[in-house]
Amino acid sequence: MIQIEKLRKVYQARGRTVTAVDGVDLTVDAGTVHGVLGRSGAGKSTLLRCVNLLERPDSGRVVVDGRDLLALPGGELRRTRQRIGMIHQHFGLLSSRTVAGNVAFPLEVMGVPRAERTARVAELLDLVGLTEHAAAYPARISGGQKQRVGIARALAGRPNVLLSDEATSALDPETTASILELLRDLNRRLGLTILLITHEMDVVRRICDAASVMRDGRFTESGPVRDLLLRPGSELARGLFPLPPPDPRPGTTLVDVTFEGDGADRPFVSALARTHDIDVNIVGGSVEQAGGTRIGRLRIELPGDPAANAAPLDYLRSSGLVVEVRS
Numbered sequence: 272m273i274q275i276e277k278l279r280k281v282y283q284a285r286g287r288t289v290t291a292v293d294g295v296d297l298t299v300d301a302g303t304v305h306g307v308l309g310r311s312g313a314g315k316s317t318l319l320r321c322v323n324l325l326e327r328p329d330s331g332r333v334v335v336d337g338r339d340l341l342a343l344p345g346g347e348l349r350r351t352r353q354r355i356g357m358i359h360q361h362f363g364l365l366s367s368r369t370v371a372g373n374v375a376f377p378l379e380v381m382g383v384p385r386a387e388r389t390a391r392v393a394e395l396l397d398l399v400g401l402t403e404h405a406a407a408y409p410a411r412i413s414g415g416q417k418q419r420v421g422i423a424r425a426l427a428g429r430p431n432v433l434l435s436d437e438a439t440s441a442l443d444p445e446t447t448a449s450i451l452e453l454l455r456d457l458n459r460r461l462g463l464t465i466l467l468i469t470h471e472m473d474v475v476r477r478i479c480d481a482a483s484v485m486r487d488g489r490f491t492e493s494g495p496v497r498d499l500l501l502r503p504g505s506e507l508a509r510g511l512f513p514l515p516p517p518d519p520r521p522g523t524t525l526v527d528v529t530f531e532g533d534g535a536d537r538p539f540v541s542a543l544a545r546t547h548d549i550d551v552n553i554v555g556g557s558v559e560q561a562g563g564t565r566i567g568r569l570r571i572e573l574p575g576d577p578a579a580n581a582a583p584l585d586y587l588r589s590s591g592l593v594v595e596v597r598s
């Protein structure tokens with residue numbers, strides 16, 4: 272479990288002060304995957320690097336598995352940090368070592384005896400599907416395989432927590448999907464808690480249980496993915512279900528309807544048309560699997576202005592749908 276309280280990190284660079292993380296609170300429950308989403312410069316990397324103290328926060332608290340990192344004495348801090356794995360966008364492999372040698376490296380640093388190390392490396396390579404490539408050098412393997420080596424290496428110290436710094440940003444979509452699947456699988460099999468940062472909506476959709484949207488060092492929204500997607504005005508929902516900017520026609524009402532699970536199969540559009548004897552025009556929409564559930568977003572146009580549509584809008588709301596009037 273990761274608990275971050277009022278975390279703040281300020282950089283001074285060339286006479287300029289940048290507040291990269293500006294009082295962030297975050298709890299990542301044990302065994303869940305949490306994604307922090309945001310544009311370049313939002314403060315995501317700084318936040319992530321504060322969780323294993325690669326960056327030292329100016330103030331706030333970072334508690335990992337019940338240990339307050341900023342209060343730990345040196346030796347204990349080092350041992351605790353060894354139990355926090357990290358993977359990176361550009362893998363960071365040692366080119367002079369084989370795949371097995373790269374995975375063995377942190378075990379050597381930890382002083383694990385040779386026989387135990389060999390067995391552990393074999394176990395880790397099996398876990399990430401790289402047994403056959405144990406003797407290959409990084410230059411000879413694909414980007415996806417390199418990230419698998421990165422993951423095996425990060426798991427060497429049997430961490431409960433894995434930090435992922437844009438781990439799939441350098442990969443093509445197909446390889447991205449397979450790496451995300453591997454991370455999801457490891458999260459489930461090992462009960463691994465994963466905190467990842469990304470600028471890709473799709474990463475959140477595919478593997479995150481919860482997410483935060485970061486801008487200018489702060490979270491603008493944060494919570495379980497399902498809850499965020501069902502919240503009117505959610506940036507995450509708008510990003511995952513892109514609809515064109517609303518362009519209402521005079522004398523009509525443009526409505527965005529978000530629905531979950533069964534709602535995706537319920538013919539609420541035809542029911543609305545029938546119940547209120549109106550023509551409903553579907554302008555756009557999509558249905559996605561996200562946050563462990565199926566969520567859809569549909570933009571519809573009703574005849575008449577919003578004031579004239581009070582009853583149909585009430586009908587949609589009382590059907591358990593999330594309704595946002597865009598005109």
Ligand SMILES: Nc1ncnc2c1ncn2[C@@H]1O[C@H](COP(=O)(O)OP(=O)(O)OP(=O)(O)O)[C@@H](O)[C@H]1O
Nearest residue numbers: 282284289291309310311312313314315316317318
């Ligand atoms: N070592 C540093 N010294 C000075 N300023 C820094 C340093 N590291 C980051 N910053 C600044 O802090 C802000 C947040 O940067 P950060 O890298 O955390 O954002 P990010 O969301 O991860 O973006 P990116 O994806 O581009 O890395 C930016 O304005 C950046 O220029």
